[in-house]
Amino acid sequence: MSTDTSVPRPRISGVEGKPMDASDSALYVTLMKEAPAGFAFFDTGHGCRRVNDALARMLGVAAGDLQDRRPAEVLPEELATAFEAALRKVLAEDRPLTDIDLVVRGATSSAPGEPGQAPAGDPSNEMNGPHSSNGPSTVSFPESAADRGADGGDPAGIGVSAADTPGRPFGDERILSCSWLPSHGRDGKQLGVVLTALDVTERRRAEEVIRRKEQRYRSLVEASSQVVWVAAPEGGVIDDAPEWRSITGQTPDDYARDGWLAVVHPEDRPRIEATWRECVEDDRVFETNYRIRTKSGTYRHFDVRAVPIRQGETVIEWVGANTDVTGQREAEEMRGRLTEQLSAAALRTARLQQATSMLAEALTVSQVVQVITEVGRSAIGADYSAVALLDDDKLRLSIVAPSQPGAERDGRGGEGRPSSRDDFKVSDQTVMSVAVRESRPFLAEHPDSLRLQLGRDEAGLFLQHTEERAWVGLPLLAAGAPIGALRFSFTRPREITEEERVFLEALAGQCALAVERALLFEREHKTAEELQRSLLPSDLPQLPGMQLAARYNPATRHVQVGGDWYDVFRLPDDRLAVAVGDVMGKGVLAAAGMGRVRNALRALALNDPRPAAVLAGLDRLFSATEDEEQFTTVAYAVIDPETGRGAFSNAGHPPPLLISPDTPARVSTREPGTPLGWPSQRQQTSFSIETGNTVVFYSDGLVENRRRGVDAGLEELVSVAMDAPPEVVGDPERLVDFLVDRMLAGYEQVDDVTVLALHVPPKSA
Numbered sequence: 001m002s003t004d005t006s007v008p009r010p011r012i013s014g015v016e017g018k019p020m021d022a023s024d025s026a027l028y029v030t031l032m033k034e035a036p037a038g039f040a041f042f043d044t045g046h047g048c049r050r051v052n053d054a055l056a057r058m059l060g061v062a063a064g065d066l067q068d069r070r071p072a073e074v075l076p077e078e079l080a081t082a083f084e085a086a087l088r089k090v091l092a093e094d095r096p097l098t099d100i101d102l103v104v105r106g107a108t109s110s111a112p113g114e115p116g117q118a119p120a121g122d123p124s125n126e127m128n129g130p131h132s133s134n135g136p137s138t139v140s141f142p143e144s145a146a147d148r149g150a151d152g153g154d155p156a157g158i159g160v161s162a163a164d165t166p167g168r169p170f171g172d173e174r175i176l177s178c179s180w181l182p183s184h185g186r187d188g189k190q191l192g193v194v195l196t197a198l199d200v201t202e203r204r205r206a207e208e209v210i211r212r213k214e215q216r217y218r219s220l221v222e223a224s225s226q227v228v229w230v231a232a233p234e235g236g237v238i239d240d241a242p243e244w245r246s247i248t249g250q251t252p253d254d255y256a257r258d259g260w261l262a263v264v265h266p267e268d269r270p271r272i273e274a275t276w277r278e279c280v281e282d283d284r285v286f287e288t289n290y291r292i293r294t295k296s297g298t299y300r301h302f303d304v305r306a307v308p309i310r311q312g313e314t315v316i317e318w319v320g321a322n323t324d325v326t327g328q329r330e331a332e333e334m335r336g337r338l339t340e341q342l343s344a345a346a347l348r349t350a351r352l353q354q355a356t357s358m359l360a361e362a363l364t365v366s367q368v369v370q371v372i373t374e375v376g377r378s379a380i381g382a383d384y385s386a387v388a389l390l391d392d393d394k395l396r397l398s399i400v401a402p403s404q405p406g407a408e409r410d411g412r413g414g415e416g417r418p419s420s421r422d423d424f425k426v427s428d429q430t431v432m433s434v435a436v437r438e439s440r441p442f443l444a445e446h447p448d449s450l451r452l453q454l455g456r457d458e459a460g461l462f463l464q465h466t467e468e469r470a471w472v473g474l475p476l477l478a479a480g481a482p483i484g485a486l487r488f489s490f491t492r493p494r495e496i497t498e499e500e501r502v503f504l505e506a507l508a509g510q511c512a513l514a515v516e517r518a519l520l521f522e523r524e525h526k527t528a529e530e531l532q533r534s535l536l537p538s539d540l541p542q543l544p545g546m547q548l549a550a551r552y553n554p555a556t557r558h559v560q561v562g563g564d565w566y567d568v569f570r571l572p573d574d575r576l577a578v579a580v581g582d583v584m585g586k587g588v589l590a591a592a593g594m595g596r597v598r599n600a601l602r603a604l605a606l607n608d609p610r611p612a613a614v615l616a617g618l619d620r621l622f623s624a625t626e627d628e629e630q631f632t633t634v635a636y637a638v639i640d641p642e643t644g645r646g647a648f649s650n651a652g653h654p655p656p657l658l659i660s661p662d663t664p665a666r667v668s669t670r671e672p673g674t675p676l677g678w679p680s681q682r683q684q685t686s687f688s689i690e691t692g693n694t695v696v697f698y699s700d701g702l703v704e705n706r707r708r709g710v711d712a713g714l715e716e717l718v719s720v721a722m723d724a725p726p727e728v729v730g731d732p733e734r735l736v737d738f739l740v741d742r743m744l745a746g747y748e749q750v751d752d753v754t755v756l757a758l759h760v761p762p763k764s765a
Contacts, residue, residue: 038176038197041183044190046070046087055197058176059104079104090180090193098179101204102197105173175204229260231306231318235280238317247324249295260322265291265299283308283315289325300326341499348503351379355507359514363521365389368514370402372486375507380500382488384468387476388432389484389515391423397432397485398423429454432485435473439482441505442473446493470494474508478516486511531591535598540568541576543641546689546760549732551740553701553753563590563632564699564752567598569605575646576639577605580653580697580756584631596625597632597676611636611649612684615676618651622677632676635697637687644689644760651676654703654714657696657721659729665721667714694729694759696721696736701751702743717743732757 031039031052038055042048048066056063065074071083082102090097177200183191229241237259245255248263264272268290279286286306291299306320355375362368369387376382388397399422426433434454435442444450450471451457470490475482486508496504540548550566563583571577579601583593597618604617614636622630635653639646648656652675655668674680689695703713720742728734736755744753 036199038195038199040066040195040197041192042087042195043192044091046084048074049192055195058174058197058199086178086180087193090182091190094182094190096179096181098181100178100180101200102176102178103173104176173201174199175201226321226323229320229322231259231320233280233308233315233317235276235318244322247294247300248292263293265293267291279306280318286318286320292322300324301329302326345499348379348499351375352503352506352510355379356510359510362514362518364525365400365515365518365522366402368511368518369400371514372507372511373402376488379503379507380488380496381490381494382472383491384487384489386432386487387484387511387515388423388487389476389519390426390436390482394426394482396423396425397436429456430458431471431473432487435475435485436482439475439477441475441501441508442471443496443501444471445495446470467491472496472504474504476508476512476515478512483512484515531595535565535591535595537566537568541570543576546576546639546641546644546758547732548756548758549736550756551736551754553740553744553749563594564701564754565594565598566697566754566756567601568756569602571605571609571638573609574641575609576641577602577609578637578639578697578756578758579634580699580754581632581634582653582699582752582754593626593630593632597634601634601636605636605638609638610684611638611647612682615649615651615673615682618676619679619682626677630677633700634676637697639689639758644691645686646688647684647686649673649682649684651682652678654698654700654710657698657717659694659696659721659724659735660690661692661726661729665718667718689758689760691760692730692762694732694735694757696739696758697754697756698739699752699754701749701753702740702755705747705750707747713743730759730761732759735759 032050033053035052036054038058039050039052040048040055041050047068047070049068051063051066053063056066059066059075059079061074070080071087072080074080075083086097086100176197178195178197181194181196183194185191227241227243227247229237229244230239232238237256240252240255241260244250244260245252248255248260250258250263254262261269261273261276272288272290275288276286285308286304289301289303292302293299301324302322303325304320304322306318308315309317309319355371358371358375359368362371365387369385372387373385376385386399388399390397424430424433426436431442431444431450431454442453444453447457447469468489469492472488474486474488476484476486488504536552537550540550548568550568552564552566554564563585565581565583567577567579569577579598581594581597581601583590583597585593600618600621601614604614608614608617615634618634622632626632633652635648635650635656637646637648648670650670650672652672655670655672657665657667659665670685671683673682698717700710703717704710705713708716717739720739723742724735724738728738736757740753740755
């Protein structure tokens with residue numbers, strides 16, 4: 001049935017009380033046939049008296065099928081039930097029921113040509129329903145959000161809203177926003193109910209998308225450790241932030257009044273407030289970190305980032321997110337502490353290695369003390385250091401002073417003699433004595449701890465160190481037995497950490513090894529000195545017509561014994577025998593070989609003083625008694641002091657230097673011959689030392705070193721001799737010193753140096 005036949009034309013306008021004219025008729029027809037909104041009028045018996053085409057399309061039925069029929073006669077049961085419930089409620093309460101969402105599945109769009117509308121005759125427009133072949137398959141009829149109760153219930157008792165079924169796909173659903181309005185006659189009598197319906201499917205779909213996005217965003221925020229807040233364009237608070245308040249303990253009023261800045265740490269707030277103000281004024285991202293006071297009163301670290309939200313060019317609000325990074329900061333601080341500890345441990349290890357290297361080079365106990373003093377100051381900040389050694393009876397400890405030039409001055413770091421008492425008993429109550437007696441470290445972190453452990457102060461010891469406030473005593477153990485003690489002290493209370501204690505015990509172990517090595521070295525040093533004095537001439541012969549001077553500089557520090565030697569002695573015929581030699585090696589073994597060669601040369605010279613004969617005899621001796629690897633050189637001369645004439649033979653030794661006031665200095669060009677023990681025919685050369693001339697014998701250590709070869713050294717020796725002033729050349733004592741000093745200047749001495757000068761002074765008038 002069309003709207004032309006199903007809708008009688010009214011004769012009286014319900015608005016003005018006047019007969020309807022053409023415009024009213026046109027408006028009525030247009031609303032019934034063309035309007036996108038749906039309209040229907042139901043009488044008090046629920047019969048549908050009027051319905052327009054739009055509503056029929058929305059419900060998926062023909063308009064003629066609804067005319068003069070109840071909803072239950074045309075619509076599916078579920079949809080009809082929803083209609084009947086709405087009609088009963090409005091008629092019973094005589095008040096509108098507005099903005100109720102009705103979800104219809106399988107219905108067409110509300111406007112011709114919209115998606116979802118099936119054209120006439122299209123088989124897809126045929127819906128399976130209990131009352132009509134064109135009816136919808138299923139339906140629900142919820143109340144609108146506006147009429148829903150505060151608890152989200154269903155006051156109308158009509159159905160469930162699509163918004164209450166999250167996640168349900170729309171599919172072919174259509175959502176109608178329905179309003180049911182009671183209709184009255186001129187006398188106020190109820191005539192029925194007017195239904196208006198709008199297809200809000202697309203709007204609801206958009207709202208659903210927004211709602212789901214909001215849910216995802218909220219879930220993301222809740223799942224993360226971030227706390228989100230919103231601020232006004234000028235930076236003030238506009239929305240409550242319950243998550244933030246749950247951390248800080250602020251009340252809603254506190255937060256609304258003071259905002260998040262109120263709980264920023266006082267030390268951070270001036271910086272944060274200034275930065276926030278600048279960002280708000282410049283409309284730029286606010287990104288920083290600060291500490292926040294929590295509701296427990298403690299502070300936690302937060303990173304914050306806030307961005308301006310713009311509409312066009314205008315900032316409408318700020319959205320910020322705070323992230324609790326306390327755990328990260330604590331982990332970073334712990335990593336920092338661990339790094340510092342590892343760095344400190346690595347530094348202590350490096351210092352221990354350095355100390356070990358320095359101690360390995362220390363040859364005397366005094367040098368060991370000096371190394372310990374330097375290590376104690378640099379490694380643990382000790383203000384004073386001392387080493388004491390046990391005597392042979394193990395009853396007394398003697399303090400050893402460092403071996404540096406300023407050892408006698410008073411100062412920090414253990415420099416100078418540390419006390420007025422050089423020794424004390426092991427049984428005394430001192431830091432060192434306790435460490436030796438108990439063979440364990442003694443630690444006193446402050447004076448009270450010292451008095452508690454010793455029963456008193458260290459009376460009489462280290463009197464000039466009155467400012468000491470902390471002490472460490474360490475036993476020096478060799479093969480498990482004490483040989484002395486090591487002492488460090490500080491001018492302020494000082495706690496020794498476990499890592500430092502391990503370092504100090506390792507240092508004491510290295511010190512004990514170095515002390516033991518130094519004691520052995522000093523014993524060898526004493527033996528070497530005695531042997532040296534017995535092998536080298538105690539003095540040189542004094543001759544009226546000839547002056548002699550000699551120098552011996554050993555390469556090995558503190559051991560005045562090496563392979564170099566010299567000898568000058570008178571023969572039975574009053575001639576002078578002069579010998580300079582070099583035995584390969586250092587120390588006592590080299591000195592012993594040197595002694596054998598010297599004694600054999602003297603014996604051979606007394607039998608046959610000719611130089612060639614003496615060297616030939618030494619060759620026979622070497623072949624019979626010395627190892628083949630032994631390398632020994634000798635220069636030997638016999639001189640008549642009265643005339644200056646003599647004979648010279650050389651067994652592989654550097655050539656003598658000749659200095660004359662009339663001619664340039666030069667070295668002998670004679671073939672030096674082979675070292676002792678190498679088969680050769682020994683030759684001898686005659687020579688004469690004129691008045692005013694000087695002959696210098698020397699060892700290879702004077703001209704050769706790691707940076708200078710023999711040939712270059714010989715050339716330099718000649719050059720140095722030519723530079724010697726006349727007064728130096730005329731005084732053999734000054735000459736040997738001049739040659740040694742100039743030839744060794746700028747070079748490391750790696751070999752012994754022996755120099756022997758014979759000078760024939762001018763005859764007096």
